[in-house]
Amino acid sequence: MKRTIPIVIAFLVGMGLMLDNFITFAPLNTAAVSVRSWLVIIALFSIMVAALNLLLVHIPRIKRRQGTWVQSSVLVVFMLLTILTGVFMGTKNAVYSTFYNGILTPGSTTVNSLLAFFIASAAVRTFRARSLESSLLLLTAILLMLSNVTIGNAISSVIPVMGKWVTNVPNATAQRGLIITSSLAFVTINLRNILGLSTQWLGGKD
Amino acid sequence: MQISQDPIVWLAAFVTISIFSFVFWNDSPFYKYVQSAYLGVAAGVTVVVGWNNIKNQVITPLTNGNYTIIIPVLLGLLLLIRYIPGLNWVARYPVAVLVAGGAGLGLANTVQAQFVSQIKAGLKPLNSIDNILMFVGLLAVIAFFFLTGKTTRAMERMKLGWLPRFGRIVLMVAFGASFGTTVMGRCSILIGRLQFLLTDFLGL
Amino acid sequence: MQNRLFNPDKRITYLLLLLVMIFPLINPLGIAIKPSENTLLAYNYVEGLQPGSTMILFIDFGMGQSAELTPQVIASLKHFSDKGLKLFAATQVPEMSTALTGYLAETYGAANKEYGVDYVDLGYFAGAESAIGAMGDSLIDVFKADVNGTDLTTLPIFKSITKLPDINVMFAVTASGTIPFIRQANAKFGMPIIFSVNAVMGPANVPYVQSGQAVSVLVGSTGAAEYETLINQPGTASAAMDAQSLAHLVIILLIVWGNIGYFLEQRRNKEKNA
Numbered sequence: 272m273k274r275t276i277p278i279v280i281a282f283l284v285g286m287g288l289m290l291d292n293f294i295t296f297a298p299l300n301t302a303a304v305s306v307r308s309w310l311v312i313i314a315l316f317s318i319m320v321a322a323l324n325l326l327l328v329h330i331p332r333i334k335r336r337q338g339t340w341v342q343s344s345v346l347v348v349f350m351l352l353t354i355l356t357g358v359f360m361g362t363k364n365a366v367y368s369t370f371y372n373g374i375l376t377p378g379s380t381t382v383n384s385l386l387a388f389f390i391a392s393a394a395v396r397t398f399r400a401r402s403l404e405s406s407l408l409l410l411t412a413i414l415l416m417l418s419n420v421t422i423g424n425a426i427s428s429v430i431p432v433m434g435k436w437v438t439n440v441p442n443a444t445a446q447r448g449l450i451i452t453s454s455l456a457f458v459t460i461n462l463r464n465i466l467g468l469s470t471q472w473l474g475g476k477d
Numbered sequence: 478m479q480i481s482q483d484p485i486v487w488l489a490a491f492v493t494i495s496i497f498s499f500v501f502w503n504d505s506p507f508y509k510y511v512q513s514a515y516l517g518v519a520a521g522v523t524v525v526v527g528w529n530n531i532k533n534q535v536i537t538p539l540t541n542g543n544y545t546i547i548i549p550v551l552l553g554l555l556l557l558i559r560y561i562p563g564l565n566w567v568a569r570y571p572v573a574v575l576v577a578g579g580a581g582l583g584l585a586n587t588v589q590a591q592f593v594s595q596i597k598a599g600l601k602p603l604n605s606i607d608n609i610l611m612f613v614g615l616l617a618v619i620a621f622f623f624l625t626g627k628t629t630r631a632m633e634r635m636k637l638g639w640l641p642r643f644g645r646i647v648l649m650v651a652f653g654a655s656f657g658t659t660v661m662g663r664c665s666i667l668i669g670r671l672q673f674l675l676t677d678f679l680g681l
Numbered sequence: 682m683q684n685r686l687f688n689p690d691k692r693i694t695y696l697l698l699l700l701v702m703i704f705p706l707i708n709p710l711g712i713a714i715k716p717s718e719n720t721l722l723a724y725n726y727v728e729g730l731q732p733g734s735t736m737i738l739f740i741d742f743g744m745g746q747s748a749e750l751t752p753q754v755i756a757s758l759k760h761f762s763d764k765g766l767k768l769f770a771a772t773q774v775p776e777m778s779t780a781l782t783g784y785l786a787e788t789y790g791a792a793n794k795e796y797g798v799d800y801v802d803l804g805y806f807a808g809a810e811s812a813i814g815a816m817g818d819s820l821i822d823v824f825k826a827d828v829n830g831t832d833l834t835t836l837p838i839f840k841s842i843t844k845l846p847d848i849n850v851m852f853a854v855t856a857s858g859t860i861p862f863i864r865q866a867n868a869k870f871g872m873p874i875i876f877s878v879n880a881v882m883g884p885a886n887v888p889y890v891q892s893g894q895a896v897s898v899l900v901g902s903t904g905a906a907e908y909e910t911l912i913n914q915p916g917t918a919s920a921a922m923d924a925q926s927l928a929h930l931v932i933i934l935l936i937v938w939g940n941i942g943y944f945l946e947q948r949r950n951k952e953k954n955a
Contacts, residue, residue: 273569274569276570277569277570280570280573280577281574281576281577282577283577284573284581285577285580287581288577288578288581288585289581289584289585292585293585305545306574306578307578307582308549309546309548309549309552309574310549310574310578310582311534311549312534312535312549312553313549313553313556313571313574314575315527315530315531315534315535315553316531316553317553318523318524319524319527319531320556320559321523322520322523322524322527323557323560339509341510342509342510342513345510345514346514346516346517346520347517349514349521350518350520350521350524351521352521353518353522353525354521354525357522357525358528362529367525368485369484369485371518371522373484373485373489373492374488374489374492374511374514374518375515375518375519376489377489377490377492377496377515378492378496378511378515378516379515380669381493381496381670382512382515383663383666384663384667384670385496385497385500386663387664387667390659390660394660404645404646404649407646407650407653408653409653410653411650411652411653411654412653412657412660413657414657415653415654415656415658416657416661419657419658419661420661437650437654440607440611441610441614441650441651441654442650442651442654443611444599444611444614444618444651445614445618445647445650446651447595447598447615447618448614448615448617448618448619448621448622448648449618450591450595451592451596451615451619452619453591454587454590454591454592454595455592457584457587458584458587458588461580461581461583461584462580462584464577464580465577465580465584472572472573472576473572
């Protein structure tokens with residue numbers, strides 16, 4: 272019951288939704304429409320699970336005063352303040368807007384912007400033309416970097432032309448190969464999930 | 478230069494500079510606490526938006542007598558029961574629906590969208606160097622990924638050992654192209670923050 | 682000594698990068714922006730749409746990528762608004778729900794378009810690809826209400842639109858993947874899709890344009906700057922291009938400098954071992 276029924280459910284739902292695309296059979300088609308709309312509502316609850324998980328990780332750390340408990344306290348306090356103001360005062364109130372525009376927006380974008388520093392320093396320190404393949408990678412990267420920005424065209428009109436050729440011919444060829452092979456992997460993994468041959472998604476031992 | 482009078486802009490500038498401090502000071506306390514604050518707000522915003530959606534898509538229809546959604550609501554609630562000790566196996570039912578639902582929806586169209594369409598696009602008339610390069614390159618890349626010991630020996634016997642090696646070279650060109658555009662992407666986010674500091678905060 | 686000369690402290694690299702970005706933001710160089718083929722494809726496609734055509738916008742990027750993709754959203758929405766396209770807007774990232782409302786206010790709202798008639802803010806939807814698949818059956822069943830809680834059946838814009846295939850074009854701005862949209866909209870219903878992706882994903886999506894599964898793929902802030910140039914409304918992306926150019930040039934010069942040091946060291950080692 273703990274493992275068999277979920278596997279049977281997965282088989283029925285997965286096969287049903289897949290066959291709905293190929294078979295015109297009114298009960299199957301109607302059921303598929305319903306199941307597709309159910310997925311949206313179940314996914315909504317899974318967001319709440321993620322938030323609950325976060326609290327279950329940080330609150331014990333705060334209680335035990337262990338490790339980075341001060342940072343955990345800051346996280347939990349801001350999370351609860353945001354939830355209280357957003358749920359009870361609406362998302363247009365001043366406090367929620369302050370958190371959104373004053374903390375979330377700059378925080379999120381600035382953390383992502385740090386990667387520019389690291390990618391630049393990593394490229395400078397490790398990008399070496401050690402072999403044919405690495406030289407090719409390096410030259411292509413430099414060509415694309417120049418052709419992607421306005422200065423490439425200002426240096427020479429050949430640069431964007433070469434960049435376009437590299438993007439549309441060898442790059443597109445390789446990416447097409449990647450798409451084809453990854454699609455086979457996707458089909459294999461998901462068929463195994465539906466047919467119950469792979470049960471990693473079940474988790475647990477019982 | 479006209480520094481902004483808006484307290485929210487000041488707060489955003491403080492958050493930005495605190496996070497930037499990590500670049501020059503690995504152990505920056507400003508970075509640590511501001512990051513925790515922003516992660517907390519991010520999680521809070523997710524809950525608020527999720528709650529508003531639950532109100533619109535679950536509570537309002539149920540109170541209006543639309544009970545067709547009772548099954549997915551029960552399945553969704555089962556996800557939350559996983560935190561009760563001894564009952565975490567109950568969450569497998571909604572997870573089964575989610576996993577199989579995503580799989581079933583994706584499978585039906587993957588073969589057409591990613592396999593057939595891309596093979597069609599790769600099979601162009603061999604009447605130009607570009608088309609020949611694309612055709613041979615595609616075979617080479619696929620050969621590279623399908624490489625096993627048996628396949629390598631078979632290909633060497635057929636004098637086709639160069640094909641996966643050529644595929645590797647084509648892949649290196651693609652990775653170089655990806656790196657080139659990745660640099661642009663990361664720089665643009667950094668420039669966006671600098672634009673905020675210079676224009677919105679300092680008024681330059 | 683030579684090692685430190687050719688492998689400088691990373692903080693020097695960071696400072697140099699900051700300086701070359703800050704300088705052109707204060708003193709623009711004014712290097713011309715030339716629209717690329719992909720941007721022209723997207724622009725011309727939208728230009729070819731009749732006023733009153735319907736467009737669905739999906740925001741599929743987080744706040745972290747907003748600096749890169751927001752300019753494209755704004756430029757595109759201004760174009761759609763000028764063309765009189767009826768817009769359905771939604772996001773599958775919870776934190777972008779508020780941002781989406783802001784984008785619509787800055788474009789359709791500022792152009793005095795009527796809410797509920799010319800555009801609608803559907804807010805956040807959960808389920809990603811599953812939800813897009815469900816939209817193929819019924820948009821109203823997936824969303825039920827707009828971001829303000831208004832019943833969708835009361836909005837005039839939904840008079841002739843019940844499901845996804847009823848909409849003429851999709852504009853998906855994504856930093857997580859184009860495949861779900863291609864699978865659920867283009868492969869299933871033949872829906873034309875214009876993509877705007879972050880720069881990391883740009884090269885990987887070229888095959889979809891070549892196969893005709895995507896109308897075009899607009900890439901990162903460069904695509905946004907080119908689009909702003911085409912619609913004659915320069916914005917933040919255009920202002921950033923000079924800084925992009927100098928930053929790229931400096932990174933390239935540093936890479937070349939590092940490689941010169943590498944080859945000199947290789948030669949020194951060879952001479953030592955000879």
